[in-house]
Amino acid sequence: MIKIISSMFLAFAFCIGLVGCDKANNQSITQDNQLIRVGTSPGPYSELFLQAIKPILEKQGYTIKTIEFVNLRQADVALDYGDVDINVDQHTAYYQDFNRNSGSDLIGITKIPTVPAGLYTGKKTALSQVTSGDTVAIPLDPSNAARAYMLLQKAGWITLKNGIDPTKISARDVVENKYGINIIEMDSATIPRALPDLEYAVITGSIVYAAKIDAKKALLREDILEPLILVATVKQTNQNTPWAKAVVAAYHSAAFKQYMKEHNSDNYWFIPEELK
8 A cells, every 4th residue: 555655656656757858848948949938919019029139149040939829818818837938019018917826937138119009080070079978988908997097087078086106096096077078997908999889999909900990090199107118027037048149139220220211200119218
């Protein structure tokens, strides 16, 4: 009986060891093989990486493998586990919120160009047409909802409490609703489809891109705060790896700066100072 138990324990320990090895292999494969696994999500940021950053890295001998995810949270879970090495579809406030809720250690390694959120029309066609009872949709997730409330204040429609963290603003921080608008929080991806039933909506850049909305039609664009600038994101243990440093260097390279000059004539992108 003791021999049976001992055998079972050894087998269990062996299996645990294999799982640990698999995860370790997942986390070390990039460094060993110059393979960078990018978790992509629908939106302009993954596309910008593939069009402008990937060629720079490939010239240095890196191989870029893309793994597609339906949404950013799925991409972050995969990043946390080690199934992918990097994603480029979130801002600091988003990954910090993910870290708090999941006990993860994701970290941004460089700022990247960002598409501002905008206030778009539904049934109404101008900011001046706002009236009591108008329905305004904003993103549901906390960090992007905070951006939306800031934008509604910029429009002059609401007043927010003084001295609050701009990345954590919620409905309870609205102290005045000047026009009596009806603010509803919705999943970001569903907002474009709901526009015919809304008077206005705040839509983030990635959703504007995915829904093929003309960004130039925004009635008002946000002033992007530091925590809301997009960042290339990795696990903390990978931030100083050669491949991570290569990604940072690529975003800061003359070749990338030239690419942005040629592809940002309509100021679609907000470009951080260090990338200009």
